[in-house]
Amino acid sequence: xxxxxxxxxxxxxxxxxxxxxxxxxxxxxxxxxxxxxxxxxxxxxxxxxxxxxxxxxxxxxxxxxxxxxxxxxxxxxxxxxxxxxxxxxxxxxxxxxxxxxxxxxxxxxxxxx
Amino acid sequence: xxxxxxxxxxxxxxxxxxxxxxxxxxxxxxxxxxxxxxxxxxxxxxxxxxxxxxxxxxxxxxxxxxxxxxxxxxxxxxxxxxxxxxxxxxxxxxxxxxxxxxxxxxxxxxx
Numbered sequence: 728x729x730x731x732x733x734x735x736x737x738x739x740x741x742x743x744x745x746x747x748x749x750x751x752x753x754x755x756x757x758x759x760x761x762x763x764x765x766x767x768x769x770x771x772x773x774x775x776x777x778x779x780x781x782x783x784x785x786x787x788x789x790x791x792x793x794x795x796x797x798x799x800x801x802x803x804x805x806x807x808x809x810x811x812x813x814x815x816x817x818x819x820x821x822x823x824x825x826x827x828x829x830x831x832x833x834x835x836x837x838x839x840x
Numbered sequence: 841x842x843x844x845x846x847x848x849x850x851x852x853x854x855x856x857x858x859x860x861x862x863x864x865x866x867x868x869x870x871x872x873x874x875x876x877x878x879x880x881x882x883x884x885x886x887x888x889x890x891x892x893x894x895x896x897x898x899x900x901x902x903x904x905x906x907x908x909x910x911x912x913x914x915x916x917x918x919x920x921x922x923x924x925x926x927x928x929x930x931x932x933x934x935x936x937x938x939x940x941x942x943x944x945x946x947x948x949x950x951x
Contacts, residue, residue, distance in 0.1 A: 760939060769930060770884075770942040815883070819938050827874075827899075828940055832883040 729754045731818050733831035740806045740838050748801040748834045750816035758819040759792050759799045760828060763812045770815065774801075806838045842867035846931050846943040854951055859904075859918040861946050863931030866912065871933040873914040874940065875906055878928040890914060926950045 730753040740746055750759070761773040774783045776792035776799060783790050787810065789802045799816055813835045817828040843866045853859060865871055875887040886899045888906035896906050903922050907915045914931055928947050932940040 758938060762942075767947075769945045770932075772939055772941060775939045817940075827886060827889060828938070830884045 729818065729829050731816060731829050731831040733814075733816055733834050736832060736834055738834055738836045740803070740836065742807055742838055742840050743805050745805065746803050748803070748814055748816075748836075750799040750801070750831055752797050752799075752818045752829075754818075755794070755797075756818045757794060760817045760819075761790050761799070761801055762815045762817065762830075764815065764833070765812050773814075803836075806836075808838050808840065811836055811838045842933070842941065844931060844933055844941060844943040846929075846946050848946060849944065850947045850949075852949045852951060853921050855923055856920045859916070859921050859925070859948070861916040861929055861931075861948075863914040863916075863943055864912055865914075865933045868912070868933065870911055872938075873908065874932040874934070875914065875916050876930040876932065878930060880927070884930070888916070921950045923950050 732751045734749050757778060759776045762770040763773050764770045774790040776790060779794040781792045787804045792799045801814060803810060813833045815830050815833045817830045819828055845864050847862055873890045876884045877887055878884050887904060888896055888898055890896050890908045893908055893911055896908060903925060904916060904918050926949050928945050930945045931943040934940050
């Protein structure tokens with residue numbers, strides 16, 4: 728059974744600090760996705776990582792993928808309050824044509840002044 | 841560009857009543873479509889997915905059913921709601937890279 732584990736599940740940060748969210752998964756996969764969810768809202772796609780060593784950056788967020796270690800990281804640089812949200816990683820563990828994603832439980836990030 | 845719609849946005853239903861949630865996608869053809877449920881403060885649970893008209897796969901046994909009567913329409917139904925059916929229901933479609941794009945969601949409260 729494919730498992731996707733995120734840690735930490737809760738993260739309280741001060742503005743201006745750096746931190747990393749980790750996403751481990753239990754089977755081989757070449758595709759990994761990061762999503763953001765604001766309270767009461769739907770999920771917004773942040774990054775799609777399609778190969779080993781892939782790195783993508785958008786603003787203060789940078790995501791990377793190591794398929795050999797089955798690990799993705801979401802690094803937050805100089806956090807600001809607007810980044811407060813829940814972040815999910817997801818893995819395409821089935822391949823084929825279904826595109827079924829397995830989601831982690833999410834990391835709830837709170838950035839405090 | 842592609843757009844995904846869900847309705848209603850919120851719904852309060854008594855236990856034992858029927859349910860019908862609708863999802864439609866614009867701007868793409870033959871998308872893979874998905875229904876998820878998110879319980880309060882929890883992660884996403886995949887309920888159903890569909891790779892084409894009339895083709896429905898269920899991930900978990902439950903009180904719900906899904907149908908895809910048209911290429912870009914996905915419906916989630918129940919004949920009799922349970923309290924445990926409360927949650928935030930999200931519809932999604934997948935791009936060719938299998939990146940999933942989510943609709944705005946329906947918040948269902950069963951009383």
